[in-house]
Amino acid sequence: MSVFLNAFLPDTDPSSKLQVVDRGLSKQSAEASASPYKLIEEEDIRELVKPRMPFSHKGTYGHALIIAGEIRTMGAAMLAAKGCLYGGAGLTTVSIPETGLTALNSALPEVMFLERKQLIKMKSLKKYNAIAIGPGIGKLLDGMAVLEGFFALKRPVIADADALGLLGEHQDLLYHLPKDSILTPHVKEFDVLFGQHKNWWERLQTARMEAKKLGTVIVLKNQFTFIIDQQGDVMINQTGNPAMAQGGMGDVLTGLVAAYVAQGYSAKAAAILACYFHGKAGDELAKDNFSVTASQVAEEIPKTVKRFIDLRSGN
Numbered sequence: 585m586s587v588f589l590n591a592f593l594p595d596t597d598p599s600s601k602l603q604v605v606d607r608g609l610s611k612q613s614a615e616a617s618a619s620p621y622k623l624i625e626e627e628d629i630r631e632l633v634k635p636r637m638p639f640s641h642k643g644t645y646g647h648a649l650i651i652a653g654e655i656r657t658m659g660a661a662m663l664a665a666k667g668c669l670y671g672g673a674g675l676t677t678v679s680i681p682e683t684g685l686t687a688l689n690s691a692l693p694e695v696m697f698l699e700r701k702q703l704i705k706m707k708s709l710k711k712y713n714a715i716a717i718g719p720g721i722g723k724l725l726d727g728m729a730v731l732e733g734f735f736a737l738k739r740p741v742i743a744d745a746d747a748l749g750l751l752g753e754h755q756d757l758l759y760h761l762p763k764d765s766i767l768t769p770h771v772k773e774f775d776v777l778f779g780q781h782k783n784w785w786e787r788l789q790t791a792r793m794e795a796k797k798l799g800t801v802i803v804l805k806n807q808f809t810f811i812i813d814q815q816g817d818v819m820i821n822q823t824g825n826p827a828m829a830q831g832g833m834g835d836v837l838t839g840l841v842a843a844y845v846a847q848g849y850s851a852k853a854a855a856i857l858a859c860y861f862h863g864k865a866g867d868e869l870a871k872d873n874f875s876v877t878a879s880q881v882a883e884e885i886p887k888t889v890k891r892f893i894d895l896r897s898g899n
């Protein structure tokens with residue numbers, strides 16, 4: 585039976601009722617030859633996910649830098665760092681205001697610290713395999729200079745939350761975003777970036793056009809998150825549930841995306857794996873919990889991934 589795009593949107597439009605969604609990333613439906621709308625299935629994840637290798641070490645799994653947090657939202661930085669750590673990055677460094685350092689060392693002793701002033705010394709950033717910016721940074725002093733620096737270096741970034749606000753205010757900068765960057769807006773942040781939309785169908789069409797134009801991956805977050813790749817194809821994530829509707833959940837997702845980029849996955853694969861396992865961890869927790877916290881989701885990720893790999897390989 586055909587699946588139509590309409591089923592994954594919170595509102596309706598006559599056009600979305602006509603769009604057939606392909607089941608799986610490489611299959612084609614009988615009705616639509618190569619529909620741009622594709623449902624992510626377990627099989628796709630099995631093909632993407634790589635095992636931890638014998639003789640591997642922390643260097644094998646990359647070094648991620650997370651630029652996040654300010655006085656009132658230091659928790660966002662902790663949650664993003666936690667997502668990255670539990671997502672399996674070899675090393676995680678977080679750049680937060682120094683006032684958060686004691687909290688960081690107490691809560692996440694595995695995570696390293698980089699002074700904010702180091703961010704404009706671009707040479708010191710070369711060692712990072714993934715750079716994420718945005719959760720809880722507020723109006724980071726020098727935020728623009730930091731972004732301009734990354735863009736001049738042509739280093740892809742993962743931009744979330746307040747970094748998206750900055751890009752929305754400075755559209756000239758948005759169009760200098762390095763190729764293969766990943767933007768992770770929720771609906772309001774999306775409209776700040778690309779203008780107000782009448783409904784989700786229109787928003788998706790803009791996302792497809794902008795992802796192609798910018799050469800970036802857009803992760804448009806919702807109950808069913810849409811991952812739009814550089815070709816304008818839309819991958820629909822089916823994991824996740826309303827128990828996850830709590831602050832900080834997106835911060836964990838940003839850290840998780842950074843973890844997968846650091847481990848060497850492409851921007852598209854990193855976004856797909858992060859959304860899938862983030863939602864799946866939330867689904868597993870929701871079996872026993874009415875609501876789940878962002879911290880719980882981060883901590884559940886390694887178990888979720890392990891169970892998924894073991895189940896698929898028949899262990």
Ligand SMILES: NC(=O)C1=CN([C@@H]2O[C@H](COP(=O)(O)OP(=O)(O)OC[C@H]3O[C@@H](n4cnc5c(N)ncnc54)[C@H](OP(=O)(O)O)[C@@H]3O)[C@@H](O)[C@H]2O)[C@@H](O)CC1
Binds near residue numbers: 770
């Ligand atoms: N512990 C910490 O330090 C935390 C720090 N955080 C950090 O704080 C910063 C600002 O975050 P924020 O929540 O104040 O603003 P923002 O996310 O723009 O929401 C504004 C309004 O938009 C809407 N809306 C939001 N999401 C939506 C969705 N998925 N789907 C639909 N609508 C959605 C909703 O409006 P409503 O629908 O209620 O009218 C909401 O009230 C940011 O950097 C973040 O990383 C948080 O992560 C929390 C934990």
Ligand SMILES: Nc1ncnc2c1ncn2[C@@H]1O[C@H](COP(=O)(O)OP(=O)(O)O)[C@@H](O)[C@H]1O
Binds near residue numbers: 808828
């Ligand atoms: N009802 C839901 N079903 C599935 N996923 C959800 C639901 N509510 C929230 N999420 C997930 O939680 C995350 C919320 O992100 P975001 O709005 O940026 O949160 P925050 O800014 O508080 O960190 C997204 O990944 C979204 O898909």
